[in-house]
Amino acid sequence: MRRPTTITPPKGNLGVLTVGMGAVATTFMAGVDLIRNNAAQPVGSTTQLGTIRLGKRTEGRTPLIKDFVPLDPLKNLVFGGWDLFPDTAYEAAAHAAVLSSEDLAKAKKFLSGIRPMKAAFDRNYVKRLDGPNVKKAKNKYDLALEIKNDIAEFRKKSKASRCVVIWCGSTEIFLTPEEVHSTAKKFEEGMKKNHPAIAPSMLYAWAAITSGVPFANGAPNLTLDIPAMQELAAKHDAPICGKDFKTGQTLLKTILAPGLKARMIGLNGWFSTNILGNRDGEVLEDPESFKTKEESKLGALEYILQPKLYPNLYGNVCHKVRINYYPPRGDNKEGWDNIDIFGWLGYPMQIKVDFLCRDSILAAPLALDLVLFLDLAQRAGLHGIQEWLSFFFKSPMCAPELYPEHDLFIQSMKMKNTLRWMMGEELITHLGSEYYD
Ligand SMILES: NC(=O)c1ccc[n+]([C@@H]2O[C@H](COP(=O)([O-])OP(=O)(O)OC[C@H]3O[C@@H](n4cnc5c(N)ncnc54)[C@H](O)[C@@H]3O)[C@@H](O)[C@H]2O)c1
Secondary structure, eight states: OOOOSOOOOOOSEEEEEEEOOSHHHHHHHHHHHHHHTTSSOOTTOHHHHOBOOBSOTTSOBOOBHHHHTTOOOGGGEEEEEEOSSOOOHHHHHHHHTOSOHHHHHHHHHHHHTOOOBOBOOOTTTSTTOOOSOBOOOSSHHHHHHHHHHHHHHHHHHTTEEEEEEEEOSOOOOOOOOOGGGSSHHHHHHHHHTTOTTOOHHHHHHHHHHHTTOOEEEOSSOSTTOSHHHHHHHHHTTOEEEESSBOOHHHHHHHHHHHHHHHTTOEEEEEEEEEEEOSHHHHHTTSHHHHHHHHHHHHHHHHHHHOTTTOHHHHTTOEEEEEEEEOGGGTTOOEEEEEEEEEOGGGOEEEEEEEEEOOHHHHHHHHHHHHHHHHHHHHHTTOOEEOGGGGGGBSSOOOOTTSOOOOOHHHHHHHHHHHHHHHTTOOOOOSOOGGGGO
């Protein structure tokens, strides 16, 4: 990929369209409103709080990322979205019960003005949900054209000069790539024939990409991981990234596992279990949706630990992940990890993690960062898979001949070096030999 020579400055409004207006999306929207009104801090957001070192350690140049790369300021973001429930973002946020009533009250006016457009929804792909705010059309192709029209109309109405679409919708049933996904042409024919391997999330992605609009996938759905989408993203200059926001248990896993491996500490097993009681948890009760999530959660350890390179340390790891829907907890998930490790001469030890987290509080800043970075990527002339955004995902996308990079610290370095590269700054290797000449 060529280094961008110019990055178009952000002018006008940036339209943010969320597919799904549930817990994550409304916590994201409410947060942006509170932050814009100086009523809260953007904690957890790399674009808002992160800094980046430039040049040598002796130069003392460490600007905020948002001052280094031309990101759109939060004041320019305008929001819309789709959902099968007709509730406004305020009603949906109240239902999700993530934010306190004080915070909700502060964001009420803003959230009440965001009403979801009709969803392209099909119960065959999310079995536990049913709602009235859905599109009706002859076939999947016509549904996708309606979504394209929604994007164009939203853009006009909100006077957005650019848009980004981000999937904050439910986890769909487990699908694998098939012939119909192999080319853009076959995919289009498949939509016209209502092919069952084409899920609603793919219709949104198709509509966004063919409108030249970047698309991020916050769920573990197959959506973008098919050649047809990648072909279209190149053709329409749309940056894409996914999948599945890296929050909670997997975030901790990708912090701990690289540390154990760096010190050559062995692993016998990693048992992860969760209780959560939000709508996401309810959807994941369906075994077919759970399978999609499970696949996404299981991959990280295998890639980080490289058992083929270290058979004595990681050749026989027992890795299990469980999710239990437990309504009393709402969005406040509890995740337990039991980690069986071994050290010098094979002596066993254990680590126990008990993470009392808040799912949407962890996911909302990622949605913000992804929207701003995808818009930046597009203005820098980048398109297709944005591997440098792996930092935000449980199951990062990469070129077909590569393996994904899961180690959070390598992901962070990759992201910051990409920003330096975009801006023509020297890349930082952390060698540091020049300080000792
Ligand atoms: N919160 C986290 O930490 C986290 C982490 C990783 C991934 N995720 C994923 O993010 C997604 C959103 O999570 P959430 O907690 O906000 O869930 P949620 O159930 O509160 O919200 C999802 C919303 O999407 C809507 N929806 C489903 N299918 C749709 C369609 N085809 N079109 C339009 N709307 C549709 C649902 O009606 C619902 O309102 C889930 O897939 C979840 O697995 C969340």
